[in-house]
Amino acid sequence: MERKDWPLWEVFVRSRSGLAHRHVGSLHAVDGAMAVDMARDVYCRRAEGVSVWVARSADIVASDPARKDEMFEPMTDKVYRHPTFYNIPDGVKNI
């Protein structure tokens, strides 16, 4: 019998305290519904999250490692782009 591997999915979980979904890993599933259910069992079995996203790994477009220098190198000496010169009032959270 023909054996086809299930497609790969990337899993993103939002934790109870977290504000954004965070990439936690990948898994195999035949479709999105199964991927969400599998993510529950593979990545949320210790109460890690309150929300799950999945996306086909094949649908993710990534930057080219060979273009690393032009993509990221020019920013390393532009420290003034960091908003670290402000005084943040006490009581302001999530910055």
Place this chain on the structure above:
Amino acid sequence: MERAAALFEYLLRHGDSCLILGHRVAEWCGHAPELEEDIALANIGLDLTGQAEQFLAYAGTLEGKGRDADALAYSRDAWDFRNALLCERPNGDFAHTMVRQFLFDAWQVEAFAGLARASDARLAGIAAKAAKEAHYHLRHSGEWVVRLGDGTAESHARAQAAVDALWEYTGEFFETDAVVAALGDSVPDPAALKPAWNATVDEVLRAATLRRPKDGWTQTGGYAGRHSEALGHLLATMQFLPRAYPGATW
């Protein structure tokens, strides 16, 4: 039958069904067709074992002879177990396991929904907590039954064979006997769960393009301690460690 004795028996029915099915599901650990499903099955098995612990601990307290959940799980022989016969059926192939799980889950969801309204607060608490797990189990097993039934010719044939083979074990869930009668309306009437179970099963079987067998002769006796040969083999494995090494801890 005295009420306390009846409640003890009733708790064993739920606890032992969870325990034995949980062990069956755990037998897949390391053998499931996909890594993800291996973990999912292990989780379901552990959920069921956790539910069993709750029911058996209550049963032990009620009995008042110093038996805790472990003593009840690991120190009884087959004829003292009160699980439904469906739960001890061997795993067979993956379709067999999933159909067995689905037929059980569809019942357990209704049983826990009824028990969560029980007048006994401890029993209601156990059921209310376990109901969320049961809902997920039903979703998982139901999805698989549909995928297998409405899948390839091979998976359809295997799923239909499993439904046909296991159908005669489903009638036991809805039987009434002296234990249930002694508890009166403090627990759900087993027969009253049947319409909702029918609705769930019919919906999934239809989506799975599987044929519902005719209700006929029913295998029964698990609730009274009359079990198949399969339970003895299961217990030999499940109880080996605490029997060979009493009081072992880690």
